[in-house]
Amino acid sequence: QLQLVESGGGLVQPGGSLRLSCAASGSPLYYYYIAWFRQAPGKEREGVACISSSGGTTGFADAVKGRFTISRDNAKGTVNLQMNSLQPEDTAVYYCAAASGQSCRPYSVGMDYWGKGTLVTVSS
Numbered sequence: 001q002l003q004l005v006e007s008g009g010g011l012v013q014p015g016g017s018l019r020l021s022c023a024a025s026g027s028p029l030y031y032y033y034i035a036w037f038r039q040a041p042g043k044e045r046e047g048v049a050c051i052s053s054s055g056g057t058t059g060f061a062d063a064v065k066g067r068f069t070i071s072r073d074n075a076k077g078t079v080n081l082q083m084n085s086l087q088p089e090d091t092a093v094y095y096c097a098a099a100s101g102q103s104c105r106p107y108s109v110g111m112d113y114w115g116k117g118t119l120v121t122v123s124s
Contacts, residue, residue: 002025013123014123015086017085018086019082020096021080028077033101033105035111039092039093048068048094049068051072053103057103057104068083086120090120094117097114099112
């Protein structure tokens with residue numbers, strides 16, 4: 001059973017940066033591709049970034065492309081989401097999720113494991 005714990009959220013001013021981390025335990029991370037999702041108040045959850053099990057392939061939602069990067073260290077069991085040029089519309093609870101398999105699938109495909117989320121607030 002894979003457990004995921006997110007960290008790194010907080011309050012940041014518009015234009016600032018945050019680095020979210022997802023720490024995995026209970027199972028080798030290399031079995032899973034990882035995606036970050038977010039849910040803003042009153043809105044549906046949306047996928048923002050994905051990374052293949054090897055880390056060789058990444059994908060981003062249009063809303064964050066060019067501002068967010070995703071990376072992973074399978075040996076350490078961690079996945080990071082670097083968020084730059086943050087805007088108020090990026091305010092949300094961010095979730096790390098894992099699914100068995102090598103390649104990222106559409107965000108609408110169900111994930112197998114979820115963390116509890118970390119809150120990111122972008123405000124002046």
